[in-house]
Amino acid sequence: MDKRHFLKFAGAGLALSPALSVAANASSSADASGTAPMPSLSSLKLLTENAKPINLAERKARIEHAQSLMKAQGIAAILIEPGAAMDYFSGIQWWRSERLTALIIPQKGDIAVVTPFFEKPSVLESLKVGDDVRVWQEHESPFDVVADILKSRGVTSGKLGVENSVRYFVVNGVSNAMPSLDIVPAEPITRGCRMYKTAAELTLMHKANEVTLAAYDVVFKHLKLGMTQAEVKALMHKAQQQLGGSNSWCLALFNDASAYPHGTNAKQVIQQGSVVLLDSGCSVHGYQSDISRTLVFGEPSQKVTDVWNTVREGQNVAFDAAKVGTPAGKVDDAVRAYYVTQGYDKDYALPGLSHRTGHGIGMEGHESVNFVRGETASLKKGMCFSNEPGLYIPGEFGVRLEDCLYMTDKGPRYFTEPPASLEEPLGRLVPMV
Numbered sequence: 001m002d003k004r005h006f007l008k009f010a011g012a013g014l015a016l017s018p019a020l021s022v023a024a025n026a027s028s029s030a031d032a033s034g035t036a037p038m039p040s041l042s043s044l045k046l047l048t049e050n051a052k053p054i055n056l057a058e059r060k061a062r063i064e065h066a067q068s069l070m071k072a073q074g075i076a077a078i079l080i081e082p083g084a085a086m087d088y089f090s091g092i093q094w095w096r097s098e099r100l101t102a103l104i105i106p107q108k109g110d111i112a113v114v115t116p117f118f119e120k121p122s123v124l125e126s127l128k129v130g131d132d133v134r135v136w137q138e139h140e141s142p143f144d145v146v147a148d149i150l151k152s153r154g155v156t157s158g159k160l161g162v163e164n165s166v167r168y169f170v171v172n173g174v175s176n177a178m179p180s181l182d183i184v185p186a187e188p189i190t191r192g193c194r195m196y197k198t199a200a201e202l203t204l205m206h207k208a209n210e211v212t213l214a215a216y217d218v219v220f221k222h223l224k225l226g227m228t229q230a231e232v233k234a235l236m237h238k239a240q241q242q243l244g245g246s247n248s249w250c251l252a253l254f255n256d257a258s259a260y261p262h263g264t265n266a267k268q269v270i271q272q273g274s275v276v277l278l279d280s281g282c283s284v285h286g287y288q289s290d291i292s293r294t295l296v297f298g299e300p301s302q303k304v305t306d307v308w309n310t311v312r313e314g315q316n317v318a319f320d321a322a323k324v325g326t327p328a329g330k331v332d333d334a335v336r337a338y339y340v341t342q343g344y345d346k347d348y349a350l351p352g353l354s355h356r357t358g359h360g361i362g363m364e365g366h367e368s369v370n371f372v373r374g375e376t377a378s379l380k381k382g383m384c385f386s387n388e389p390g391l392y393i394p395g396e397f398g399v400r401l402e403d404c405l406y407m408t409d410k411g412p413r414y415f416t417e418p419p420a421s422l423e424e425p426l427g428r429l430v431p432m433v
Contacts, residue, residue, distance in 0.1 A: 001043030076158035084363040091128025100142040106153035143173035161186030196382030208289035209415040215239035245282025259398040273398040292402030295425040316387035329375035351393040
């Protein structure tokens with residue numbers, strides 16, 4: 001196979017990278033053991049050296065904003081279990097177990113943390129704001145400690161907000177310890193803060209997307225006949241890690257497996273003419289990227305080319321529909337209306353677009369709000385979304401192109417610009433404004 005039969009990547013590379021050249025040949029990439037040797041990526045330069053984590057002043061501003069929302073909603077306090085919201089407000093990076101660790105933000109006063117006695121030193125390692133950490137011993141109830149914290153902040157009755165992911169035993173325990181409290185959803189507070197990204201957050205998301213797109217550059221250079229999904233995923237992981245991303249992940253779907261948005265257990269290898277669908281991301285100081293690319297190893301069929309071009313135009317339709325003040329669901333509606341003109345179902349039937357057009361993104365890969373039918377939340381400055389109106393043809397192939405965008409006061413702006421064509425399938429990094 002000569003280079004003209006592999007996709008011509010020249011001109012599609014990142015500004016920080018030379019144009020791609022793919023060394024492909026007709027032999028398998030595997031060695032005698034059946035496993036392809038991992039290429040050396042030691043020459044890759046770290047892209048995240050100057051990335052600045054969220055500072056103390058911004059965390060304090062987040063807490064103050066949450067308290068203002070709580071006052072407006074008539075909520076006396078919120079209780080947050082480990083996860084993105086706890087990290088967002090306090091910096092604490094923890095996990096959920098049968099032993100309660102929780103963050104309490106009162107409407108008035110300082111935040112507080114409850115955790116097992118023997119975990120306090122570890123919790124303090126990541127705590128970025130506040131110093132009220134209260135402990136419970138193994139023979140004690142953590143919910144009595146929660147009650148003590150609330151009472152010390154003047155909360156003896158009223159509304160306590162919890163997110164819908166908070167576990168039943170926590171809600172039940174707090175309710176038993178303080179039966180005068182009314183448990184209500186905390187999402188109007190936590191989502192009301194986290195949904196709208198600040199300049200510092202957008203900068204970290206931009207950096208994460210830069211890392212992932214640069215890693216795609218590397219992976220595209222090293223695709224070879226016979227490569228397995230595991231080999232491609234390992235390469236993507238290593239590249240993102242070398243470039244400075246953390247918690248990297250990758251979904252690699254080849255051939256007819258690309259028709260399943262989240263893959264199958266069937267083993268696939270790259271062959272001549274294979275459709276290669278990759279979906280990958282990483283985090284930088286807790287903020288996520290998510291980029292999908294679809295290419296063909298070898299000469300694409302006219303059908304694959306046509307579907308790829310349709311999906312690429314679907315991204316344009318979504319981007320153009322994402323106007324400030326527009327309900328998020330209208331973006332999904334616009335894409336489906338366009339796909340109907342191309343012969344696809346207006347709903348979720350296959351072949352067609354079997355999932356939402358896009359999801360919210362930030363500290364978590366999937367956040368509210370989504371580009372999905374019926375979503376009434378209006379688009380506002382600071383909201384971030386994926387734009388991924390894939391098309392899937394069972395038994396044949398699927399195409400997904402995914403780039404994340406953020407809303408400005410003038411409309412949407414990409415972190416990464418989608419690729420220009422199937423022949424130039426990388427795209428480019430878009431400068432921040």
